Amino acid sequence: MMSAASGPEIERLIQLLAKLPGLGSRSARRAALYMLQKREALMEPLAAAIQEAADKIRPCGECGNLDVSDPCAICRSPGRDITSICVVESVGDLWALERAGAFRGRYHVLGGVLSALDGVGPDQLNIPKLLERAGREDTQEIILALNATVDGQTTAHYISDKLEHAGVGVTSLARGVPVGGELDYLDEGTLSAAFKSRR
Secondary structure: OOOOOOHHHHHHHHHHOOOOOOOHHHHHHHHHHHHHHOOHHHHHHHHHHHHHHHHHHOOOOOOOEEEOOOOOOHHHHHOOOOEEEEEEEOOHHHHHHHHOOOOOOOEEEOOOOOOOOOOOOOOOOHHHHHHHHHOOOOOEEEEEEEOOHHHHHHHHHHHHHOOOOOOOOOEEEOOOOOOOOOHHHOOOHHHHHHHOOOO
């Protein structure tokens, strides 16, 4: 619904901003107004950066990461452990693991998880490429770093079954009590996972 106070160009900007995660219509309206008021300092450089990203950034044909080159910088890096592949649902998950600095191997982005409700089957995910990579002789371990949701666990189970005869170790991230967490505040599922993952 267009406001009488703004023209169609502003409303289109607001509608597009509202599609971003974490922004509702009010936040999008505030963001649009702020950008319009800071046209030279913010809006014009942002528009140029968005156009440059749209022109140059592509998914890596090997792992699915986003980069300006194919293969991406992670796949090309000689300092990475080529024997292990960490499987994640999205590029955002890959970036989170990179920020943590906890993994120095290679990655594989599935592009989602299996979901019967959303109509996402194995053919919609980047699973065939993972199976191909797992079959290479330098691959020794596949780490399933998928979210602890029903769909994430279903996907992990499906991939584990597919890799059963691939001759590689298949592991999952431990689940349970977070660092600094108090038992009294944790839900039963987390406590149960913590006991199963104890070492």
